[in-house]
Structure formats: structure tokens, C-alpha cells
Amino acid sequence: MRIAVIGAGGVGGYFGGKLASGGADVVFIVRGATLEAMGTRGLRVDSIKGDFVIEHPNATDDPTSAGKVDAVFVTVKAWQIAEAAEQIKPMLRDDTMVIPLENGIDAPDQLAAILGPEHVLGGLCGIVSFIAAPGHIRHAGADPFIMFGELDNRRTPRVEALRDECLRAGVQADIPSDIQHALWSKFVFIAPMSGIGAATRVPIGVWRAMPEPRELAISAIREIVDVARARDVDLGGDAAIDRTLARFDGLPPESTSSLQRDIIDGKPSELDAQLGAVVRLGRETNVATPVCETLLGLLLPQERKARGELP
DSSP: OEEEEEOOSHHHHHHHHHHHHTTOEEEEEOOHHHHHHHHHTOEEEEETTOOEEESSOOEESOHHHHOOOSEEEEOSOGGGHHHHHHHHGGGOOTTOEEEEOOSSSOHHHHHHHHHOGGGBEEEEEEEEEEEEETTEEEEEEEEEEEEEEETTOOOOHHHHHHHHHHHHTTOOEEOOSOHHHHHHHHHHHHHHHHHHHHHHTSOHHHHTTSHHHHHHHHHHHHHHHHHHHHTTOOOOTHHHHHHHHHHHHHSOTTOOOHHHHHHHTTOOOSTTTTHHHHHHHHHHTTOOOHHHHHHHHHHHHHHHHHTTSOO
16 A cells, blocks of 8 residues: 655654564655755654654655555645645545544545545544654654544454554554544534643643643633534533543643644634634634634734734
8 A cells, every 4th residue: 555645744754663673665745955855855754652763664755656555645734735736646546545643523524635535534633742853753742643544434354454553653543433523522612722722821731730721721622612513423421521621631741733823923823724614614603712813812913923914
């Protein structure tokens, strides 16, 4: 099985590197400083689960030279999905799977609109990782895993083959019984964590221990649970709140989200794909999301400044 990984940041660098180190046939689609670093120094991953180096990763900035692949993991930032979809086109066979490992909820629909729904799976991952330098990834927290599945929850041979390939390479992979439930379960975790973290500018170990921001997080979780229910995804009401808080409490205290780090660093972030999506979907389903709207409003000036839209 040939696997392409679009991007080599905290997610793509780790999971693509792990697949390659486990013997999978992986090609990275990267560019700029990342491509140069991988070509000269390889791909280095410092991990709490054990460090490893891919000395000669197969990496290119020309997808047409990569050839056809069986699966594509999309690990770019959410606002780069449309561009990534164009890169994927030359690599598609009739049954190629495209799996977004994104923090938002809209990526499958965005990819399906460009590549066709027959290619797109639902996908998500769990990891706390970041770029230490181009071609150098640091995995700092959480037991890494990926989940993926057909959007209609069929257990197809291609999905099972990809899961088996991941497991053979040492990547923990699973096919959930309900991919939409799994996607929203990730979304209800990451969007409040990102919003509260970016607004407070402190790691999760600080704000989760304070009653005021913790209550804000609870309210934001409840809003997302309500939006999911309005879209026929039942996350379990109060049980979903308890599960999500338990996940927050289980993270290393120094943990931050990629959105939080990008906003603090003055970079464009996935604000629109996370809190923006909550607000949009809430309006579409007539579900009030006042906490998520407030967090979005507070962070929008910094986001627009990072994108050059404000002086």
C-alpha cells in the first residue's frame, strides 16, 4: 500500500514518520524549508514514546512525480485544504482514499466537493505535537492514535486494509462504528480547548484549575453538544461534558493547542474552522452559541491582523 502525507507538521510529521519507520511506503508532499530539511537532514521525531529518525524520507513538492497512491492523509492547516485537494488530484486512483486529520468538522465536505465523495473518508487523530524546526517534530503528550472510516459507516475492504497497514507500522488505528460521532467527539474537545487557551494565553494546566475559565469551557462544550444534536449526532448530553473535562484533566499541564500557539505567535490560525464553524452551524440549526461567539469575537482581531487584513 502506497500512502501520501500532505504536510509534515506536528501531525503529518509524526504519523507519516511513524508509518515510514514501521516499513510503510510513504511519500511526503511538502515544500520550502521543510522539503530542504528533509532532503538534507531527514525527518526527526522526538517523542515521549521513543525518538526516531527517517534518514532519507521520500519527499517532494511535485505531486505528479509521486505517482498514484492508495491513501492520502491530509495534515495541512484547515485553510489550506482547497490547495491540498488540488495537489492530491494527480495521485488519485479510482479507489484512492483521502483522509483528513484536521481539527475542524468541515474538512470531509470540503475535500468531497473538489475530489468527489467516493474518495473521501472521515478521519481524526489524537496527539500533542508541534514543529520544533523544519523537519523536526516534537511529540509532547497523549498516546497518539488515528481513526478513520467511510462517511456512511460501511466497513469496506479498503478501510480495513489501511487500518491493518497502520497497525503493522506501529500506528494505533481504529475504525469507529460511527465516524460522525467520532468526529464530533474530537471537535467538542479541541474547539473549547483552543478557544479558552488562545483567549487566556496560558497552558491547559493553568486554566483548567481555575473555576472561571473552567466554567466557560463547560458552557462551550454544552453549546457544541447542542449543535451536534441538532445535526443528528447525539454525543450524550451531560456525559459528553464529563468525558471532555476528563480528557482536559488528563493532558499534561503544559499542553496547548496548535490554534493557541499560532495566535500567540501572530500566525494565521484555524479559528474559522473551529469556533467559526460552531457559530456557523449553530446559526444554521437555530442553536444559540453565546460563549463560542464571544470567544470568536475576542480572537477575530488578532486573526485578521495575522492575515494582513488589519493594520
